Amino acid sequence: xxxxxxxxxxxxxxxxxxxxxxxxxVFVVLRIMPGDPVSSMLxxxxxxxxxxxxxxxxxxxxxxxxxxxxxLWQVCRLDLGESMVFKQRVTRAIAEKxxxxxxxxxxxxxxxxxxxxxxxxxxADKRRMARDYVIRLYGIVVYCIxxxxxxxxxxxxxxxxxxxxxxxxxxxxxxFASTFEKTGFYILDTILVKDFSALGDVLVHLxxxxxxxxxxxxxxFLRLTRANMLDVLKADYIVAAEARGIKHRKIVYxxxxxxxxxxxxxxxxLQVALLMAGAVLTExxxxxxxxxxxxxxxxxxxxxxxxxxxxxxIALVVATASLIVDIIYAIVDPRVRY
Amino acid sequence: MAKALSRFAGMGKKxxxxxxxxxxxxxIILAIVYMALFPGAIAPFNPHNQNAGPQLLPPGxxxxxxxxxxxxxxxxxxxxxxxxxxxxxxxxxxxxxxFGITLGLVSGFSGGFFDRIVSLIMDSLYSxxxxxxxxxxxxxxxxGVINITLAVAVIxxxxxxxxxxxxxxxxxxxxxVEAARSIGASGSTxxxxxxxxxxxxxxxxxxxxxxxxxxxxxxxxxxxxxxxPPSIVDWGMDLAMGKKFLPSGQWWLITFPGAMISxxxxxxTMLGEGLAEILNPRLLER
Numbered sequence: 001x002x003x004x005x006x007x008x009x010x011x012x013x014x015x016x017x018x019x020x021x022x023x024x025x026v027f028v029v030l031r032i033m034p035g036d037p038v039s040s041m042l043x044x045x046x047x048x049x050x051x052x053x054x055x056x057x058x059x060x061x062x063x064x065x066x067x068x069x070x071x072l073w074q075v076c077r078l079d080l081g082e083s084m085v086f087k088q089r090v091t092r093a094i095a096e097k098x099x100x101x102x103x104x105x106x107x108x109x110x111x112x113x114x115x116x117x118x119x120x121x122x123x124a125d126k127r128r129m130a131r132d133y134v135i136r137l138y139g140i141v142v143y144c145i146x147x148x149x150x151x152x153x154x155x156x157x158x159x160x161x162x163x164x165x166x167x168x169x170x171x172x173x174x175x176f177a178s179t180f181e182k183t184g185f186y187i188l189d190t191i192l193v194k195d196f197s198a199l200g201d202v203l204v205h206l207x208x209x210x211x212x213x214x215x216x217x218x219x220x221f222l223r224l225t226r227a228n229m230l231d232v233l234k235a236d237y238i239v240a241a242e243a244r245g246i247k248h249r250k251i252v253y254x255x256x257x258x259x260x261x262x263x264x265x266x267x268x269x270l271q272v273a274l275l276m277a278g279a280v281l282t283e284x285x286x287x288x289x290x291x292x293x294x295x296x297x298x299x300x301x302x303x304x305x306x307x308x309x310x311x312x313x314i315a316l317v318v319a320t321a322s323l324i325v326d327i328i329y330a331i332v333d334p335r336v337r338y
Numbered sequence: 339m340a341k342a343l344s345r346f347a348g349m350g351k352k353x354x355x356x357x358x359x360x361x362x363x364x365x366i367i368l369a370i371v372y373m374a375l376f377p378g379a380i381a382p383f384n385p386h387n388q389n390a391g392p393q394l395l396p397p398g399x400x401x402x403x404x405x406x407x408x409x410x411x412x413x414x415x416x417x418x419x420x421x422x423x424x425x426x427x428x429x430x431x432x433x434x435x436x437f438g439i440t441l442g443l444v445s446g447f448s449g450g451f452f453d454r455i456v457s458l459i460m461d462s463l464y465s466x467x468x469x470x471x472x473x474x475x476x477x478x479x480x481x482g483v484i485n486i487t488l489a490v491a492v493i494x495x496x497x498x499x500x501x502x503x504x505x506x507x508x509x510x511x512x513x514x515v516e517a518a519r520s521i522g523a524s525g526s527t528x529x530x531x532x533x534x535x536x537x538x539x540x541x542x543x544x545x546x547x548x549x550x551x552x553x554x555x556x557x558x559x560x561x562x563x564x565x566x567p568p569s570i571v572d573w574g575m576d577l578a579m580g581k582k583f584l585p586s587g588q589w590w591l592i593t594f595p596g597a598m599i600s601x602x603x604x605x606x607t608m609l610g611e612g613l614a615e616i617l618n619p620r621l622l623e624r
Contacts, residue, residue: 021462029478133355140611144603146554148561149596152581156589167585277469281558285581295470296562299477311474315466322465 007330008323015319019312026311027071030304031064037084037302058084071308080309085301090309093294098313099184100170101290104209105279111214116221117257117264123222124229125252135222143219147278151212151285158208165208168287172201209286213278217271224267228260235259262333269325272318353616360612366605370598374420381414385571390414394583397590404590406576407583412590416598418571423602426483427552430490435545437491438498443537445499446506447529457503460496468493472555476564486565490552501544505537543617546610550603557599573599 038054055061059070074081080090123135159167166172170186182189187206190199232238233256241251280292287293291310298306349357373380382400383390390401390411397404403412445456463471472489479485509515510533518532559565560574568575573595580591 017458018462018465021459022466025463026474029475140607141600141604144550144554144607145600146557146561146596146603148558149577149592149599152577152584152592152596156584156592160584160587160589273465273467277467280467280470280473281562284562292470295473299474307474311470314470318465318467 004327004330008327011323011326015316015323018319019315022315023072023075023308023312024068026308027068028064030302030307031067037304075312080312081305083298083303083306085298085303085306090305093306094291094309094313096184097289097291097294098317099186100288101276101279101283101292102317103185103187104206104213104282104288104290105275107206107210108213108217108279108282109275111210112217112221115214115218117225117261119218120222120225121229121252121257121260124226124233127230136226139219139222139226141219142215145216147212147216147281148285150216151209151282154208154212155285166205167208170202170205170288171198172205209282209288212285213275213282216278217275220271220274221264221268224264225260228263229256232256232260262329265325265329265332269322269329272321272325276314276318356612356615358612359608360616363605363608363610363612366601367609370420370602370605371424373417374424377417377421381411381417383411383414385410385415385418387411387414394588396588403594404588406579406591412576412594415571415576416573416594419573419576419595420598420602422483422566422570422572423553423556423574423599426487426490426556427549430487430552430556431494431545431548433487433491434494434548435498435541438495439502439537439541441495442499442502443506443529443534446503447510447525447533453503456499460499463493464496464500469555469558472559473562473564476559481565481567483566483570486556486559489559489565490555493555494548494552497544497548498541501541502537505540506533509533509536539617543610543614546606546613550606550610553599553603553606 037058038051038060052061059067071081080094082089083093086093119135119138123132126132155167158165182192186202187199190196190202229252233252238251238256241255242248246255279290280295282288283290283292284296291314295307295310298310388408388410390409391405393405393409394407395401395405397412401411401413403416405411406415441456441460445453471493475489475492476486479489515528515532518528523532556565557572557574557577560572561578563575563578566572566575576595577592577599580588580595583591
């Protein structure tokens with residue numbers, strides 16, 4: 001296990017430059033571009049003196065290098081500063097929104113993996129048959145459907161025409177906000193207070209957004225699974241298992257899929273970025289109060305600290321998720337070490 | 339002509355389904371490019387005409403895709419909107435490929451400290467969600483066709499960089515490069531005459547798939563209201579506008595613009611997929 005610990009530490013250290021570089025790019029770009037938080041806060045017609053005073057208050061009058069170093073020092077102390085537009089700590093604003101995004105992402109991933117892996121394995125098994133082509137076509141088509149449009153169409157079909165699923169928000173109006181104070185993960189919260197009608201409400205609200213995200217991403221996993229399964233199905237031990245008379249279905253879905261899963265797992269780490277991007281778009285379509293909506297709202301207000309904070313946290317989420325995937329991989333396959 | 343046709347069919351026999359995927363993709367692209375080049379010949383109305391018909395008319399009759407809340411013809415807006423999305427997506431892909439390929443070549447060839455720094459920056463950008471980066475850039479740059487093109491272009495530079503740098507590292511060690519060096523070829527000659535031609539072939543497929551992705555990103559940005567001024571006709575903006583009429587059931591306002599985005603992206607994806615399988619016959623064994 002010792003080498004595993006070292007592996008984890010190495011991977012952790014490697015995420016630092018990534019976050020640092022992203023932070024620097026965003027910091028510089030934000031300040032080079034036209035527009036600033038003071039004018040978006042006070043409107044374009046505020047007197048010069050008021051604007052100057054506000055700038056001094058926010059530290060925007062100082063040289064950029066000093067602002068940058070100050071900010072870096074702040075981030076090193078795990079402090080993301082205070083919003084320039086609202087009286088609110090950035091960490092708090094993010095802590096309120098992050099669980100919503102993560103909850104959505106987790107359910108999206110579950111649907112994606114389920115659809116992608118089983119369809120991919122099935123297609124590989126039926127290679128070069130009509131069913132294989134149909135599934136592959138599904139994979140390509142679903143990949144080309146923009147997440148937001150998929151969301152709108154599902155809203156139209158299930159929310160408006162069939163009218164049995166809610167199309168916006170995380171809960172209905174009847175559910176009281178006081179239920180959700182512990183973790184911010186509504187499913188956990190409702191279970192913790194044993195409010196099962198609220199849990200049902202939360203789950204119903206999750207269906208359409210999670211399916212939107214899951215369906216769109218399933219195309220990629222389908223392809224990955226199919227390609228890996230094709231390699232595995234050619235292996236000698238599969239032929240041997242066939243020769244021993246083990247049921248074909250058992251060979252495909254138990255023996256082969258298990259072995260094909262390892263490379264799929266590594267690919268999953270790379271798709272986390274795609275998942276986050278998808279989640280942001282899904283959030284805007286479904287009025288889902290998560291990180292994506294926070295980012296968009298604050299971008300219009302030029303709220304530098306919040307925008308920087310959101311970017312840092314998203315980078316950290318991506319890095320953490322791929323780290324977790326890599327660690328699982330290292331545990332499953334002991335040959336992987338730095 | 340007959341000879342060309344029989345050759346065409348022969349290709350179909352040789353490559354099977356992949357060939358037909360490529361052909362269908364190319365046909366989709368051609369149809370939409372035709373739309374973009376000669377919109378006046380196809381669209382029955384001016385896309386800005388706020389008097390094309392009654393308000394929010396369902397599809398049928400004179401307005402095959404209906405009309406929107408400002409009495410404009412949806413089909414005409416689709417036809418003219420193809421110009422914006424094609425221009426942005428293709429231009430963005432060209433810009434990012436030029437920058438990415440050049441950086442990848444130079445970085446991989448020169449190696450050393452420069453290579454390390456550039457690789458680190460590119461890897462950081464690559465691992466971050468591209469769309470979110472594009473949102474940030476588009477918001478900072480403000481609305482405009484050029485600005486949105488740049489915002490989309492930025493996020494694909496690392497894709498080309500990584501591909502080209504890896505290839506350059508491999509080709510650099512080839513015998514013919516060493517031979518060129520031994521007869522006194524300069525660094526830039528080796529880079530542009532010996533390495534570049536061997537790298538460029540692999541970027542073709544990536545370019546096509548890149549355009550497909552850029553189409554969806556462009557539409558995402560304009561859908562979020564980040565990319566373009568309202569005077570420009572654009573599918574993503576029409577989709578965002580149609581979203582307001584979803585609760586009242588005016589389905590045609592979201593269905594058609596969204597479907598067009600998907601179809602166009604599908605065209606480029608199919609072309610790329612087909613090319614990938616045909617250019618890389620090893621994959622065909624699968």
